[in-house]
Amino acid sequence: MPALEDVAKKIRESAKRLLAEGRAEVVVGYRRGTIPLTTAPFFARTAEECDQLVWSNFARINLANYLPGRKKVALVAKGCDARSAVGQVVENQIPRDELYVIGVPCTGMVDNALVAAKEPRPIREVVETTDDSFTLKGEGYSVEVRKEEVLRRNCRTCAHRTPKLADELAAPEVPGATPDDFADIKALASKTPAERLAHFKDLIKDCLRCYACRNACPLCYCPICFVDETRPQWLGKSNDPMDTLTFHLLRGLHCSGRCTSCGACETVCPVNIKVREFNRILELTVQKEWQYEPGLSWDQKPPLTMFQTDDAAEFIK
Amino acid sequence: MSDFEPKIVAFFCNWCTYGAADLAGVSRLEYPPNFRVVRLPCTGRLNPKFIMEAFKRGADGVWVSGCHPGDCHYIAGNYHARRKFILLHQLLESIGVEPDRLRFSWISSAEANKFQAIARDVVEHVKACGPNLAFRKEELKLGLAEVA
Ligand code: SF4
Ligand code: SF4
Ligand code: FES
Numbered sequence: 001m002p003a004l005e006d007v008a009k010k011i012r013e014s015a016k017r018l019l020a021e022g023r024a025e026v027v028v029g030y031r032r033g034t035i036p037l038t039t040a041p042f043f044a045r046t047a048e049e050c051d052q053l054v055w056s057n058f059a060r061i062n063l064a065n066y067l068p069g070r071k072k073v074a075l076v077a078k079g080c081d082a083r084s085a086v087g088q089v090v091e092n093q094i095p096r097d098e099l100y101v102i103g104v105p106c107t108g109m110v111d112n113a114l115v116a117a118k119e120p121r122p123i124r125e126v127v128e129t130t131d132d133s134f135t136l137k138g139e140g141y142s143v144e145v146r147k148e149e150v151l152r153r154n155c156r157t158c159a160h161r162t163p164k165l166a167d168e169l170a171a172p173e174v175p176g177a178t179p180d181d182f183a184d185i186k187a188l189a190s191k192t193p194a195e196r197l198a199h200f201k202d203l204i205k206d207c208l209r210c211y212a213c214r215n216a217c218p219l220c221y222c223p224i225c226f227v228d229e230t231r232p233q234w235l236g237k238s239n240d241p242m243d244t245l246t247f248h249l250l251r252g253l254h255c256s257g258r259c260t261s262c263g264a265c266e267t268v269c270p271v272n273i274k275v276r277e278f279n280r281i282l283e284l285t286v287q288k289e290w291q292y293e294p295g296l297s298w299d300q301k302p303p304l305t306m307f308q309t310d311d312a313a314e315f316i317k
Numbered sequence: 318m319s320d321f322e323p324k325i326v327a328f329f330c331n332w333c334t335y336g337a338a339d340l341a342g343v344s345r346l347e348y349p350p351n352f353r354v355v356r357l358p359c360t361g362r363l364n365p366k367f368i369m370e371a372f373k374r375g376a377d378g379v380w381v382s383g384c385h386p387g388d389c390h391y392i393a394g395n396y397h398a399r400r401k402f403i404l405l406h407q408l409l410e411s412i413g414v415e416p417d418r419l420r421f422s423w424i425s426s427a428e429a430n431k432f433q434a435i436a437r438d439v440v441e442h443v444k445a446c447g448p449n450l451a452f453r454k455e456e457l458k459l460g461l462a463e464v465a
Contacts, residue, residue, distance in 0.1 A: 193410075308396075
């Protein structure tokens with residue numbers, strides 16, 4: 001159970017060393033958030049700035065999002081983020097030698113919605129010292145929460161918690177969790193089309209189309225996203241349910257074979273939509289059809305950039 | 318429902334199915350007139366958003382057809398397309414698009430008879446699904462209510 005402060009120290013040391021050696025010009029990591037239960041992305045460019053870097057049970061955002069187009073950058077990355085970073089290199093968003101990965105073996109990050117369900121009173125402060133529990137403090141109360149009980153869904157089924165391809169690790173390796181069995185996705189097959197549609201329409205009924213999920217996703221680096229195209233305009237600007245559904249379907253497709261289940265999209269959604277449901281349908285298909293998982297090697301080819309002449313597609317007659 | 322005539326948006330590759338439709342025409346092979354054809358240079362050009370757009374604008378069915386694997390005019394366009402279709406097909410079916418509303422086929426420019434047979438089959442299946450009410454945009458539904 002490494003103390004968070006020990007991990008942070010290690011991150012700061014590495015960050016300072018990389019800046020001093022000129023290996024990196026900027027270190028992208030986390031600093032304390034301005035409100036409880038959060039961290040914020042932080043770009044450290046000097047030794048003094050490195051002292052603001054932290055490690056936390058709330059380091060949910062995927063910082064690989066900031067890599068495309070950058071030079072000489074060191075990245076603080078959990079298992080999933082490091083895989084996204086590998087994806088960025090594989091997709092030529094950043095050359096391998098411009099990137100240095102400070103990997104942090106991770107035991108999962110906290111889902112704030114679950115915390116709020118457990119503790120409805122206003123939370124003024126969070127005290128965290130280790131990676132297995134933290135203390136919530138508010139007006140006249142203080143309660144301890146075990147992290148295991150409030151983990152994000154994606155973290156509960158994360159098989160790649162240790163960033164194996166990182167250039168160095170800031171904490172001891174940790175074992176992976178049991179991978180997602182996709183039971184709910186497989187169960188869709190026994191429902192009628194109308195039931196499935198009702199399920200998915202209900203899932204996204206509160207979507208504001210703020211596109212925070214897209215903005216937080218490291219895969220969404222297109223200079224012009226299809227949602228912003230105007231000639232022709234593929235998505236109306238109102239909140240028509242079909243436009244919203246189309247957004248989620250196309251977003252899912254664009255991420256297919258690339259998503260590392262980092263959960264950044266779900267984390268930033270202001271209305272707690274389980275955005276990844278669409279990704280998971282496709283993740284299952286990608287694994288089944290092409291036995292592919294993204295971000296596990298520097299030279300893998302994403303499944304949609306290649307083909308086999310005998311790819312099975314019985315439905316095309 | 319018997320007098321329901323579906324509108325079906327058909328995306329045909331220029332080098333094969335589009336030719337097959339022509340050949341069926343000049344060979345006087347009769348097929349139903351329910352299609353609005355969009356000619357593609359290759360199935361590799363088919364962006365999934367085209368299909369969503371068709372449904373959103375009220376198409377009752379969508380049919381995508383291109384060259385047989387190995388016969389693509391651009392050598393590999395349809396191999397790439399096939400991977401996209403596998404994902405798209407799985408996704409749309411999983412979220413509740415009736416399987417019969419969306420059809421994929423490979424038809425070469427010589428296969429006028431196959432074209433005729435599949436065209437009939439597609440119309441029959443889309444008819445059985447009934448009008449597309451679930452996947453059209455709200456404003457179109459409003460339009461429908463006004464004329465009804
Ligand atoms: S972040 Fe949530 S509300 Fe915003 S577009 Fe994504 S799913 Fe919709
Ligand atoms: S789609 Fe969501 S879970 Fe997947 S990589 Fe993007 S932000 Fe992470
Ligand atoms: S040219 Fe017909 S599918 Fe490529």
